[in-house]
Each structure stands twice: as structure tokens, then as C-alpha cells.
Amino acid sequence: FPGLMNRDYEIITSRAVSEINHYDGTGAAMSIAANRVSFTFNLTGPSLTVDTACSSFLFALHYALQAIKSGDCEAAICGGVNCIMNPSTFVSLSKAKMISPEGISKPFSKKADGYGRGEGCGVVFLKPLKKVRLLVKQPEIRLVACLNFVSSALIMTIPEKFFQFKFKFNEAFLKNSFTSPSIGKGSHI
Structure with a gap:
């Protein structure tokens, strides 16, 4: 896959x-x-x-x-x-202002200005x-996966973070029978 x-x-x-x-x-x-x-x-x-x-x-x-x-x-x-073996995709994404001028991805940040290709x-x-x-x-392994596409976003190539997180994160925990959707120190990942 x-x-x-x-x-x-x-x-x-x-x-x-x-x-x-x-x-x-x-x-x-x-x-x-x-x-x-x-x-x-x-x-x-x-x-x-x-x-x-x-x-x-x-x-x-x-x-x-x-x-x-x-x-x-x-x-x-x-x-x-x-x-990255050909510049055409990079040039196209740059012209569409999808590439960060700094070359750094800042997901869900107010300073987000595109993404960094690598x-x-x-x-x-x-x-x-x-x-x-x-x-x-005693393996300490947990894997949760879910999919989502939010068609209400203003631009197709920019995800709507609120819906991405709220809908899919909760669905992933419910679907995988977790009792407490806690994140942070101590979470099994």
C-alpha cells in the first residue's frame, strides 16, 4: 500500500x-x-x-x-x-502560492504560508x-486511522482545520473503542 x-x-x-x-x-x-x-x-x-x-x-x-x-x-x-526529479510540479505549486517561502510547513498555525516540499x-x-x-x-503499539474530505472549505487545497480535527478525531476514537480521547503525555501512539 x-x-x-x-x-x-x-x-x-x-x-x-x-x-x-x-x-x-x-x-x-x-x-x-x-x-x-x-x-x-x-x-x-x-x-x-x-x-x-x-x-x-x-x-x-x-x-x-x-x-x-x-x-x-x-x-x-x-x-x-x-x-522531486522535475521542477514542473514545484514551479506550478509555487505559482499557486502553495509552497512556503521559508520552505517550512506550519500546519494549523496562524503563520502558515504554504508547505515545505521534501x-x-x-x-x-x-x-x-x-x-x-x-x-x-508487551508491545506498546496503538494505531488509529480515519479519512475525511471537507467540501465546505473555501479553497479545495486548503483543509478546514476545525472540521478535520473535530469530526475525524472523535470518529477515530469512537470507531476504535477508546474510552477517553486524551492526547498528550502518556498517550499510546
């Missing part, structure tokens, strides 16, 4: 029709990111790439957890990847807690 957003590799490998080879049909397809991992490691079960822009990894995580809960798979590999890869292996307990005596 990789979460991907940009298509930089596809852009830089675009060729004239006479230069297209037999790898081009699938080599840059975003679906292949998940399918290549499944194929290489002989994994079975759901194998899909998720693209929901900045939230791609969180949506991929949600779908991976749902697949485990529903019994579609016993465990899942979930990750988020971003490689490159990286993060991958987690997910397995039900009851199966992890067979391997580790």
Missing part, C-alpha cells in the same frame, strides 16, 4: 513515439509501485497504490488497516514516497496486535 503523489519519473522518462520501448507501458505507471513490491516478494492480497495528494500515505495506511481488519490479508506493508521514503509493516503479542511480550 504505497502512497504516492507526484509523477516526476513519468515526466522525465517521456519520450518521442519513436523512442518508446517495451518497458514504458508499465514502467512509469503508479500502480506498478505496489505491484512490483508484491511481485518481487511474492506477496498475496490487496496490492494498490494510493494517490490523494498530500494525504496519500494516510489514505494508504487506512486502506491497509481495513484490509487487515476485513481479513483480506494478515499483514501489510504501507509506505509513503516522494522524489523528499523521502517511510515504510511500516502492519500486523494485528494479537499476532504481534505472539512475538513480543
Whole structure:
């Protein structure tokens, strides 16, 4: 379940029709990111790439957890990847004033002025807690995931923080049977 957003590799490998080879049909397809991992490691079960822009990894995580809960798979590999290989996306986002001039993301801050783009890869292996307990005596692992899109925001690319937090945070705790939605020191994360 990789979460991907940009298509930089596809852009830089675009060729004239006479230069297209037999790898081009699938080599840059975003679906292949998940399918290549499944194929290489002989994994079975759901194998899909998720693209929901900045939230791609969180949506991929949600779908991976749902697949485990529903019994579609016993465990899942979930990750988020971003490689900046072409300036076109950066230029476009800059012209739309979505990139912070400081290059720093300040979510939910009054000083928020865009976000800072970066490159990286993060991958987690997910397995039900009851199966992890067979391997580790006292694992301190808690994972809560939920999804939301608020269509009442003034601009589609700017989330409405009040609704994002209030609606989805409460839903996540209720859905996962937590009795007290406390956050802060001592919370299980």
C-alpha cells in the first residue's frame, strides 16, 4: 500500500513515439509501485497504490488497516514516497502560492504560508496486535486511522482545520473503542 503523489519519473522518462520501448507501458505507471513490491516478494492480497495528494500515505495506511481488519490479508506493508526529479510540479505549486517561502510547513498555525516540499521514503509493516503479542511480550503499539474530505472549505487545497480535527478525531476514537480521547503525555501512539 504505497502512497504516492507526484509523477516526476513519468515526466522525465517521456519520450518521442519513436523512442518508446517495451518497458514504458508499465514502467512509469503508479500502480506498478505496489505491484512490483508484491511481485518481487511474492506477496498475496490487496496490492494498490494510493494517490490523494498530500494525504496519500494516510489514505494508504487506512486502506491497509481495513484490509487487515476485513481479513483480506494478515499483514501489510504501507509506505509513503516522494522524489522531486522535475521542477514542473514545484514551479506550478509555487505559482499557486502553495509552497512556503521559508520552505517550512506550519500546519494549523496562524503563520502558515504554504508547505515545505521534501523528499523521502517511510515504510511500516502492519500486523494485528494479537499476532504481534505472539512475538513480543508487551508491545506498546496503538494505531488509529480515519479519512475525511471537507467540501465546505473555501479553497479545495486548503483543509478546514476545525472540521478535520473535530469530526475525524472523535470518529477515530469512537470507531476504535477508546474510552477517553486524551492526547498528550502518556498517550499510546
